[in-house]
Amino acid sequence: MRQALDVSALPSFAFGQRSILWWATLGMIAIEGTAFALLIAAYIYLKWRVPHWPPGVAPPDLTWGTLTTAIVLISVIPNALTKRAAEQLDLARTRLWLVVSFLFALAFCVARALEFTALNCWWDSNAYGSIVWTLLGIHTTHFVTDLIDTGVLAAIMFTGRLDANRFVDVSENAFYYYFVIVSWLPIYAVIYLAPRFI
Amino acid sequence: MPSSTSHRASFDRALLYWLFAGIVGAPLLWLATLQTGYILAYQACDDHSRTWVVVPTMTAVVTTAALALRSARSARRAAAERLPLPLLGRLALGTAVLITIVLAASAIAPLVLHACD
Amino acid sequence: MSATIVAREITADHIAAEQQQLARTWAQPRGLIGFLSDVDPKRIGMRFIVTALVFFALGGVLAGLMRIQLAVPENHFLGPDLYNQVFTMHGTTMMFLFAVPVMEGLGLYFTPLMVGARTMALPRLAAFGYWMFLAGGIFLYVSFFLNIGPDNGWFSYVPLAGPEFAPGKRADTWAQLITFTEVASLVGAIVTIVTVFKFRRPGMTLDRLPVFVWAQLVTSFMIIFAMPAVMVASTALILDRLVGTHFFNQAQGGDPILFQHLFWFFGHPEVYLIFLPAQGLMSTLIQAFSSRPVVGYVGLVVALVATAFMAFGLWVHHMFAVGLPAIGTSFFTAASMMIAIPSGIQIFSWIATIWSGRVRLEPPMLFALGYFVIFILGGMTGLMVASVPLDLQVHDTYFVVAHLHYVLIGGAVFPLFGALYYWFPKFTGRMPGRGLGVASFWLLFAGFNLTFFPMHVLGLHGMPRRVYTYLPDMGWNTLNLAASSGAVLMALAVIVMIVNVIQSLRSGAVAPDNPWHASTLEWATSSPPPPYNFYPEPVIDSRDPLWNDPADLPIVIGVRADRREVLITRLLDAQPDHRYHSPDPSIWPFVTALTTTAMLIGSIFTPWAVVWGSIPPAIALIAWFWPRPSMLNDETHPPENARPELSAATGPP
Numbered sequence: 001m002r003q004a005l006d007v008s009a010l011p012s013f014a015f016g017q018r019s020i021l022w023w024a025t026l027g028m029i030a031i032e033g034t035a036f037a038l039l040i041a042a043y044i045y046l047k048w049r050v051p052h053w054p055p056g057v058a059p060p061d062l063t064w065g066t067l068t069t070a071i072v073l074i075s076v077i078p079n080a081l082t083k084r085a086a087e088q089l090d091l092a093r094t095r096l097w098l099v100v101s102f103l104f105a106l107a108f109c110v111a112r113a114l115e116f117t118a119l120n121c122w123w124d125s126n127a128y129g130s131i132v133w134t135l136l137g138i139h140t141t142h143f144v145t146d147l148i149d150t151g152v153l154a155a156i157m158f159t160g161r162l163d164a165n166r167f168v169d170v171s172e173n174a175f176y177y178y179f180v181i182v183s184w185l186p187i188y189a190v191i192y193l194a195p196r197f198i
Numbered sequence: 199m200p201s202s203t204s205h206r207a208s209f210d211r212a213l214l215y216w217l218f219a220g221i222v223g224a225p226l227l228w229l230a231t232l233q234t235g236y237i238l239a240y241q242a243c244d245d246h247s248r249t250w251v252v253v254p255t256m257t258a259v260v261t262t263a264a265l266a267l268r269s270a271r272s273a274r275r276a277a278a279e280r281l282p283l284p285l286l287g288r289l290a291l292g293t294a295v296l297i298t299i300v301l302a303a304s305a306i307a308p309l310v311l312h313a314c315d
Numbered sequence: 316m317s318a319t320i321v322a323r324e325i326t327a328d329h330i331a332a333e334q335q336q337l338a339r340t341w342a343q344p345r346g347l348i349g350f351l352s353d354v355d356p357k358r359i360g361m362r363f364i365v366t367a368l369v370f371f372a373l374g375g376v377l378a379g380l381m382r383i384q385l386a387v388p389e390n391h392f393l394g395p396d397l398y399n400q401v402f403t404m405h406g407t408t409m410m411f412l413f414a415v416p417v418m419e420g421l422g423l424y425f426t427p428l429m430v431g432a433r434t435m436a437l438p439r440l441a442a443f444g445y446w447m448f449l450a451g452g453i454f455l456y457v458s459f460f461l462n463i464g465p466d467n468g469w470f471s472y473v474p475l476a477g478p479e480f481a482p483g484k485r486a487d488t489w490a491q492l493i494t495f496t497e498v499a500s501l502v503g504a505i506v507t508i509v510t511v512f513k514f515r516r517p518g519m520t521l522d523r524l525p526v527f528v529w530a531q532l533v534t535s536f537m538i539i540f541a542m543p544a545v546m547v548a549s550t551a552l553i554l555d556r557l558v559g560t561h562f563f564n565q566a567q568g569g570d571p572i573l574f575q576h577l578f579w580f581f582g583h584p585e586v587y588l589i590f591l592p593a594q595g596l597m598s599t600l601i602q603a604f605s606s607r608p609v610v611g612y613v614g615l616v617v618a619l620v621a622t623a624f625m626a627f628g629l630w631v632h633h634m635f636a637v638g639l640p641a642i643g644t645s646f647f648t649a650a651s652m653m654i655a656i657p658s659g660i661q662i663f664s665w666i667a668t669i670w671s672g673r674v675r676l677e678p679p680m681l682f683a684l685g686y687f688v689i690f691i692l693g694g695m696t697g698l699m700v701a702s703v704p705l706d707l708q709v710h711d712t713y714f715v716v717a718h719l720h721y722v723l724i725g726g727a728v729f730p731l732f733g734a735l736y737y738w739f740p741k742f743t744g745r746m747p748g749r750g751l752g753v754a755s756f757w758l759l760f761a762g763f764n765l766t767f768f769p770m771h772v773l774g775l776h777g778m779p780r781r782v783y784t785y786l787p788d789m790g791w792n793t794l795n796l797a798a799s800s801g802a803v804l805m806a807l808a809v810i811v812m813i814v815n816v817i818q819s820l821r822s823g824a825v826a827p828d829n830p831w832h833a834s835t836l837e838w839a840t841s842s843p844p845p846p847y848n849f850y851p852e853p854v855i856d857s858r859d860p861l862w863n864d865p866a867d868l869p870i871v872i873g874v875r876a877d878r879r880e881v882l883i884t885r886l887l888d889a890q891p892d893h894r895y896h897s898p899d900p901s902i903w904p905f906v907t908a909l910t911t912t913a914m915l916i917g918s919i920f921t922p923w924a925v926v927w928g929s930i931p932p933a934i935a936l937i938a939w940f941w942p943r944p945s946m947l948n949d950e951t952h953p954p955e956n957a958r959p960e961l962s963a964a965t966g967p968p
Contacts, residue, residue, distance in 0.1 A: 002325055005517060005854055007318040007882055007891045008873030012950045014893045020436050020509055020883065027505035027539060035543035038580075042547065042562070042573060050568055124559035127568035134554065152937050161942045164951035165896070169940075225624030232628045232646050239643035251642050283887075285522035285613065292617030293624070300625065300653040307645030315641035 013164040015087050021172045029179045032142060036183050039138065040190050043131045047194070054128045057120050059195035064115035068108055069188050072181050075104035079181075083174035086167040091157070094170055098154040101177070105147040112140055135187055139180075146180050149173050213272055217283070220269030220290025224262045224297040231258040231301060235308070243314040251308040259301045266294035318517075318891040320869055325851075334850050336876040341433070341846035344900045352900040354438035355846055356423045356506075359445050361742065363420025364735075366449055367413045373456070374408035375809060377401050379802055382766070386799035388787040398783035399466040400485075404459055406469030407489065410585065411496040412452045414727060418592035419444075419503040421734065422531040424742075426507055428837035429525050431516030431855060433848050433874075433881050434897050436509035437502075439904045439939065444502035446908030451495025454916060458488040465489035468781065470582060471552070473563040473574045478556045487556060487919035493549040494915055497542045500588075504535035504542075511535075514881060515889045516836075517871060518855035525835045525858075526602075526609060529616050530595025533623045534588055540627065541584035548577035558922050572637060579630035586719075587626035589727045591619060594661055596730040597683055600737055601665045603833040604680035605672025608859050611664035618657035625654045635703050636710040644703050651701035655694060662691070677831070678752030682733030685760050689725025693718055696771065711781075714774025720767045732759070732812070739819065740826030744842045747823060751815035755808045762804025769794035769801075834859035855889075896948055903939035910935050 016022055047053045078100040085093035116136065123133035153170055160166070235251050242250040273287030344352050353359070380401050384393040393401060427435045435441060458464045463484045467476040476486040511524070511532045524532075551562040552574065561567035563574050602609045609615060631639065631647040665687075674680065696718040700706045709715060732755075739747040773794050778785065785791055829838035838861055840849050851870040857863035871891075874880050879897040884890060910931035917924030 001322050002867060003869035004321055004323045004325065004872045005318055005869045005891070006321045006323075006873045007871060007894065009316060010318060010873075010882075010891060010893050011316060012880075012894045012896065012948055014883070018883070018885075018892055020513060020895060023509045023512060024437055024440075024505055027508060030539050031501055031543055034540050035547060038544055038547045038577065042551075042577070045573055045576070046562075046568060046570065049570055055568055123554075124561070125567070127561045127564065127570075130551075130554070130560035130562050130569070134551070134560070148933060152940070156942060161944060161947050162952065163942075163948035165948055166942060221620065225621075229624070229628050232650065235646050236631070236639075236643040239640040242642060243640060248642070285616070288613045289617055289620060292613070293621055296617070296621045296656060297624075299656070300650060303653050304646050304649040307649065308642050311641050311645060313642070 013168055015168055015171055019168055019172070021168055022175065025172045025176050029176065033179070033183060035138065036135075036187065039131070039135050040186060043135065043190050043194075046127050046131055054121065054195050055126055057125075057128075060120055060132065060192055061118040062192060064111060064118045065188060065192045068111045068115055069184065071104060071108045071111060072184055075101065075108070076178075076181060078104055079174050079177050083171050086170035086174070089164060089167050091162070094167065095154070095157050098150065098157060098170065101174075102147070102150045102154055105143070105150055105177075109140075109144060109147060112136075112143065132191055135191060139184060139187055142180050142183070146173070146177055150177070213275055213283070214286075216268060216272040217276060217286045217290045220265055220272065220294045221286065224265050224294040227258055227262055227265075228297045228301055231255055231304070235304070246313050248308055248311075248313050252305070255301065255305045255308060259298060259305055262294060262298040262301055266291065266298050269294045318873075323872065325870070325872075330851060333876055334845070334847075337847040337850055338845060340876055340879055343846060348902060349900070351905040352442075352902045354434075354442050354898060354900050354904075356427055356435035356438060356441055357844065357846075357848075359438070359441050360420045360422070360424030362445050363416050363423060363448065366445075366452065367417035367420060370408050370412040370452055371417070372809065374405050374413055375806065377405040377408065379806060381405065382799040382802040384783060385785075385795050387796065388785050388789075388792055390784055393783060395783045396466065399781070400459065400464050402781055403465045403468055403471075403489070404455070407455065407465065407492065409723075410469055410589075411492065412448075412455070414589040414723070415496070415500055415585070416448055417731060418534070418589060418727075419500065421596075421738075422507055422534075422592065423503065425738070425837055426510055426528055426531050427514065428840070428844060428848055429528050429835050430511060430514055430519055431836050431849065431852060432510065432514035434514075434879070435506055436514055437506045437898075439898050439901050440502045441506045442901075443904035443908050444499040444506075446905050447495050447502075447911065448499035450908060450912040451492050451499070454495065454912070455488065455492045458484075463488055465492075470578055472578075473552065473555070473571045474565075476552060477563055477571075478559075481556075484919060487553060490549040490553045490556075491915050491919050493545055495912075497546055498911075500538050501542050504538035507531050507535040508539075512886050513883050513892075515884050516852060516855055517882070517884055517889055517891050518868075519884075519889045521887070522612075523855060523858045525595075526598035526612070526615050526619075527592075527595035527835075529619055530591050530598075533619045534591045537584050537588055537591070537623050537626065541581045541588065543581075544577050545581035545585075548574055548581070551577070553919065557919070572634070575634050575637065576630070579633045580627070582633060583630040584626045586723065587622060589723065591622060593727040593730040594619065594622075596734040597661070597665060597686060599833075599835070600679050600683040600730065600733050601668050602859075603737065603831050604675050604677060604683070605668050606675070606832070607668060607672040608834070608862075609664060610667040610671065611660070612858065614660045615664055618660045621657045622654060625650060625657070629654065632701060632706070635706045641703065648701050648703055652698055655698060658694060662687070677736075678747070678749060678756055679733040679737040681753065681756040682729045682736070685729045685756065686725055686733075689721055689729060689760075689763065691725075693721025693723075693725050697722060709774050711779055712774035713770040713778045713780060716780055717767050717770035717774060720763075720770075724763055724767075729759075732756075737831065738837075739816075740830050741837055741842050741844070743820060743823075744826050745819050745823035746826050746830060747819045748815045751811055751818070755811040755815060758804050758808035758811060762801045762806075762808055765801030766798045766805060767801070769797045773798075829861065834862040836860055896946060899945055901939065903935055907932055907935040907939060 078097050082094065082097035082101050085097055119132055121129035121132060123129050150173060153173055156166060231254060234254050238250045238254065242248055269290040273291045276283035276287030343355060380393060384390050384398060423435060423441055455464065465471065465485050465488050467481060467486055471486055471489045474480055511528055554560040555562055555564065561569045563569045563571050565571065598609050598615055628650045629647055631644055632651045635644055700709060700715060700718055736747055736752055773791055776790060778791050826842040828841055853868040853870050856868055871882060874882050874894060879899060881895050881897050883892050883895045885892050914924055914928030914932060917928050
């Protein structure tokens with residue numbers, strides 16, 4: 001006879017900090033957050049080098065940018081509800097709020113497309129235009145990626161083979177979406193507020 | 199040694215945060231001082247005054263020294279707590295002390311150089 | 316809902332039956348599709364190591380070509396344009412395709428073993444990382460042979476690499492290679508962190524982690540914060556060249572120095588990404604061959620963590636000659652000198668370990684001792700070039716070339732070869748030849764010093780870097796000839812190593828589980844390890860389990876063997892938390908890498924490649940993550956039937 005540590009009664013899935021996927025998502029957030037921080041630092045560096053900023057053009061129009069910000073802030077609610085439904089393994093509510101989140105993300109993307117037309121600069125006119133378009137473009141890429149993620153997850157929750165791990169996927173996607181929202185706020189401040197107030 | 203794990207671990211959250219403050223906070227403060235010092239060097243030359251650089255650096259030295267002392271206290275408490283925390287305690291103390299030394303070294307040159315060198 | 320200690324009748328028959336079941340469940344998939352679908356971190360790690368060593372050989376050949384060209388003045392072996400390509404390819408290969416990937420490969424292979432786990436976290440992501448690394452390397456070399464390989468140095472400064480002065484696709488090749496290798500490194504970093512945090516065997520608390528695992532963990536964090544900088548720099552470069560942005564165009568408000576800041580914010584941590592795992596290797600080798608635990612474990616861990624943080628504050632020391640204010644650069648002088656303190660802590664800890672241990676001068680230990688001589692010399696010259704006035708004299712001369720090779724080869728390559736020799740029995744099941752091992756060490760040591768020591772003098776006598784030839788009356792002739800002769804010895808050393816590998820594979824003695832009587836967990840299983848790594852799995856009770864743990868510790872049972880299941884433990888105290896179905900082999904990581912490669916190569920020719928080219932990888936990713944029957948968690952399916960107690964509340968990590 002020997003002693004043994006019997007782990008067979010342990011659950012076979014977990015949410016939040018206990019899950020592998022949470023840590024992987026956190027790693028992605030750290031990487032992309034660093035990239036955003038460096039781009040913002042590049043913006044400040046380029047601004048610091050010239051006396052007039054933006055050089056020779058008006059700052060980006062506030063309308064579309066503020067609208068996308070509003071959409072994204074409101075979308076915190078369906079996102080939170082999606083996350084909570086997933087963590088309660090509630091299939092019906094998870095399906096509902098995933099679809100709602102997807103629709104909000106879609107609305108955001110439409111508004112973002114229009115936002116690009118109201119920047120009052122082009123990426124190839126000068127360094128200011130380059131950094132503004134790149135900042136906005138990189139954030140948009142992240143948003144579109146999350147839109148596709150959310151859409152695919154919704155499709156899985158309606159049609160795919162389900163077990164508890166799919167709910168963990170939904171919960172972690174919602175976690176990542178929080179990052180996409182939060183990362184927008186400093187970028188908004190840099191693109192729209194900095195040229196007007198600093 | 200693992201035993202029945204039906205209870206949840208009761209780590210003192212405040213202690214954990216102070217430990218991480220030592221491990222991560224001191225280096226982050228040093229990196230921030232590095233960057234501000236580097237940027238303020240231009241301001242120092244414009245105003246012909248090294249105060250712009252010396253004051254933030256000295257502030258950072260004092261802060262990390264204080265953090266090192268706090269980490270020492272946390273490390274002593276951590277030694278009495280559960281297993282992994284003594285290591286974290288010593289990590290916090292070691293990092294904070296080392297960063298204080300590095301910052302002190304950084305503070306030397308601004309005291310010696312002229313503002314527009 | 317918890318793990319409990321029970322008393323069980325566990326016979327040898329039980330153990331054998333379980334091992335057979337595990338061998339079936341974790342078996343390597345067969346055939347070409349199986350090869351492309353493999354997710355075993357040991358095999359992925361081995362692929363990283365072998366591929367990186369092939370690139371090392373290629374980079375060495377390129378160095379050999381440079382040394383032939385520089386052996387005599389006014390040589391015509393390589394013309395100036397080809398020479399520019401050769402030194403760029405040499406640097407790019409060694410830094411991006413050899414040094415970081417080989418350390419990553421060792422990490423993938425040994426981190427799960429050293430923490431006592433069955434496999435690595437996110438194995439399909441690791442597989443994807445390998446294919447991206449391989450694709451990037453092939454892309455670079457094919458470009459080189461098609462005469463569109465990069466030629467602006469491994470750091471590709473603007474404006475030389477910008478649209479105005481570098482027409483054609485050469486600089487774009489460099490910039491896109493960065494994307495491939497950076498993706499490979501980043502995924503390896505995430506995989507390592509999750510494995511070390513969540514896959515440790517019960518009882519392996521953070522203060523019982525082997526120093527090598529600490530080194531890999533700390534390196535992974537560095538990768539996460541450093542790689543984005545080179546991503547931003549290379550992306551901005553491609554944008555400037557392809558779509559007309561002006562990040563680095565002074566005339567339109569841009570700044571070439573911005574490129575240098577972005578690149579070196581990555582570039583300095585990059586050398587520590589190479590160097591920190593090697594320090595972990597040093598602790599491993601010195602502990603094993605001094606037959607005692609390393610002295611000053613806490614100091615070694617503090618040194619690793621401190622070095623990692625401080626590495627992010629040194630980057631301007633590569634820009635001392637750019638014209639920045641002295642007060643600003645003085646911070647970086649101070650930091651560059653102070654980073655020697657953690658290195659010093661490590662060196663004295665190792666010396667104390669050797670002094671108080673029973674030393675066995677096997678070839679791995681010889682390589683470790685070689686580190687002391689070479690790396691310390693490199694560190695001394697590092698302190699010298701950390702000083703702005705001195706650096707202004709030697710910047711862009713061969714003095715810096717000497718310094719960087721002393722620290723990189725002494726600090727990373729010597730420990731690497733020692734470690735490859737040390738772990739050869741574990742990889743292959745055969746013992747490596749001792750005589751050839753000793754010979755290769757001395758050849759490398761002598762050859763290295765003959766090649767690179769003269770370069771200190773050459774630099775102080777004014778020979779600049781990156782020149783394809785020099786005039787005969789500069790006084791540099793003898794030293795260059797000496798350096799080129801040393802290169803011959805280094806090449807011989809590598810050939811001897813290759814012969815040793817082939818001979819040992821063919822006819823080396825069969826290796827037992829633990830031929831070196833080492834203390835870490837990879838030696839607690841067969842050589843090579845079975846696909847499931849360990850069974851039975853006793854819990855961990857000390858920092859050096861194979862030396863100090865009693866024989867009758869409880870073994871972990873209850874992890875299913877009929878599917879690929881692993882035990883997830885808690886971050887701070889390694890207590891069991893839940894069981895997790897580890898992903899099965901899959902072709903989709905390979906397909907995703909293939910389609911991503913097509914998109915990246917296309918995007919150096921047209922920006923539309925990013926738009927249209929992103930569709931195939933997106934489809935591949937969806938296929939990757941789409942749930943399949945074999946991965947269905949039958950304990951929680953369908954979820955409506957999930958027992959209430961399975962609703963896991965969030966708890967401590």
